Amino acid sequence: MPKVKLTALAVEKIQVPEKGQVDYFDASMPAFGVRVSYAGSRTFFVMTRLLGKQIRLSLGKAQCGRIENGLSLKDARAKAGEWVELAQQGIDPRKLRNDEKKRNETTFQNTFSVVADRFMRQYVKPRLAVKTQKGYDGVLFGQDLDGWKNIPVATISRADVRERLEYIVERGCPTLANNTLAYLRKFFNWCVDQELIEHSPVDRLKAPAPKVVGDRVLSEDEIKVVWQAFENEGLVFGDLFKLLLLTGQRRSEVIEMTIDECRGLNTLEPIWEIPAHRTKNKRPQIVYLSHMAAEIVRNRPIFGEKGFLFTTNGATPVSGISKAKKRIDEDIESICKKKEIPVIPHWRIHDLRRSMVTIMNEQLSIPPHVVEACVNHISSGAKTGVAGVYNKALYLKERRKAFDAWGTFVQELLNEKQSVLV
Template sequence: MPSIQLTDAAVKRLKTPAEGRVEYWDTRTPGFGLRISSTGVRSWVMILRILKDGRWVQQRLTFGKYPGVTLAEARAKAIEAKGQAERGEDPGAESRAEKRAMIERTRHTFAAVRGEFLTKYRGRGNRRPAKRTLAEIKRVLESDLFTDWSDTPLSKITRRDVLDVLDVLLARGSEVMANRTLAYLSMLFGWALHREIIESDPTESIKKPGVEQSRERVLTLDEMRAIWQATEPTETRKGDLFDSIVKVLMLTGQRREEVGAMRWSEVDLASAMWTLPAERTKNHREHLIPLSTPVVEILKARQAEQAAMGMATEFVFTSFGPRPFAGWSKSKRALDARADIASWTLHDLRRTLATRMAEDLRTLPHVIEATINHVSGVRSGVAGIYNRALYLDERRAALDAWAGYVLQVVGVVETDNVVRLAR
């Protein structure tokens, strides 16, 4: 371990060893030196004795790499460290604290916390979001809007940063997406705040930036007729899976994902009952759906088609077998072209059933809510906790009446065989 007087000129002349490393100790500042490795890395080092746990021990410190840290800067740090040691202080404590802080900053970047959030987040009832919801959150938070945030510590992201992202979406005319983005960011920052990753939430008190109107679309009778007729096979077009799904959606009022992923194990055609397990419902409650005759006929037709094709599958609506129907967007566009009505969504079928059951068939509100498994209004709050009645007979009567109503509206039956329920 050679000793020399370290000067700027001397440091520049020192050779890189062929292998291993060599340390040159400064004759001017005892314990201070330069370590040179065979890789060419040059680091300022210091060896001194400190008082720890009642005894003197030797400690090695580093003060950065040359030439990033100059000789004068490294020597000044070495002299300061020696003074701290002589006063009984730990000269490496501040350096270790800085390193820990730096590690924490890099560990809690936006990208790192986002990944942890998507893996661990739990929402209402301490439940993981539905797969479709989680996929949408992931799509938004991993969009190009946040590319510049990736390596930024989450604690360094400000309210202004959030507003800038929202302004970009508003400039694009994506007002609904701006609202969704703010909601998902609030979920992320709220989760991080709860985990003590950050000390404040930059999304707090930011109001919804975009104009958003809740959907109130209820299909007219003409629109219901146009949609149904657009699902019927013609001389030039055979019926498909989507046609059957749309009819079941219109006749049952259930959710798109529930119908699209219907399993044969959930259906009892003999008793005309569909049992949705809790893990497949939005409110995580088992849901029983009485099946009207037209729905049973659709399901029996699917059963026969699968048997004819030799398809062994758990799914009612599938063309591939191992997976349920997935071509929603393409099939919906094709249906829209045939139906030729104003913009509508599959969820409008559910809203239309609930509205027209109430207005046209005089079905009681609690029966409608039980039918579509919607816990709100008359079934929410204290009433919802204590009222666990299934109303199965009433629901079956309501869905049978609704099926008759739909078939009359769409022109499948000509006589008025609609059952109007007493209020």
């Protein structure tokens, strides 16, 4: 076996054998060399011992001629030294190389779209509500992250995430940017748990825009006007918005309300029982229906086997509440102009719930823990921490009085409106 002083030029100029292959050992590093085949290929190698057995380790193609992406002589020597050291420790460098190759293959197979689809199937759909599922789907597969579709999820950096969030803010959607960060935080944390990535690129990343916390509470005069608009809307959505105000329950809970959930509609204590699977905190809720609320429920036409109160086809709950809200807003503007009063500032559907809670607390003197129970909250001191473990009180009698007081309050407001009109 020939021994030569290997230089970059020498590696490239070594004569090609007529047949087979020849190993040339480096004069300055005897265990290291280059193998030259009759086809002209040049491959660096190193001889060493692994667990007492002599082995030959192929380091990679030499960088010369048309092999531009091969190893330089300097890098080959360094790699030879590293591999010999590993072998002396009883570690097979070839196994490490194969494991790394598999990891790289897995990395490039696990693109963002592939992993996002798996995340939806394995985590989101089995655990989260349909509305939340749609939120994840809209973010992970929406236009804002479309450029990540074919990128390995492990290569997405903190800078990549920040750039996308800033783009969403700049196009006028700050709330969506904050929501996108929240969804991505859960997604990347799941990727860490699944050992698809080592660290989440959104770890400790701050929200890109100030959080808009709703604080709109309708005044008494505004309640009169919006109720008139609900009356004008009539039919499905008119009654739907009335119940949102009278019960203070969440939008989805009222939209999916069924006649089978209602009890004692013709008694003095009509109630609406929302099952746990339909509430946000997965706790069943009992809503005492005021006289006005019970009357709306009694007068709703019921058709279809599922008994939805708010439906147009009998098979599914009604859709299009955003369009109805837009019509109501237009009607409110018309009412205000006709009455020559200032147009009501922008309000959200959730403000109906907030208005009930605020007025119950501030004007009707209902204890906060009872108000919380009325809207199925568990954030008050009486129900959190250690207290929540022991305090299982439902405050049913107190809730009934609270809902009756709220119904009476709204009814008296409307009676004032009617007396003014007369």
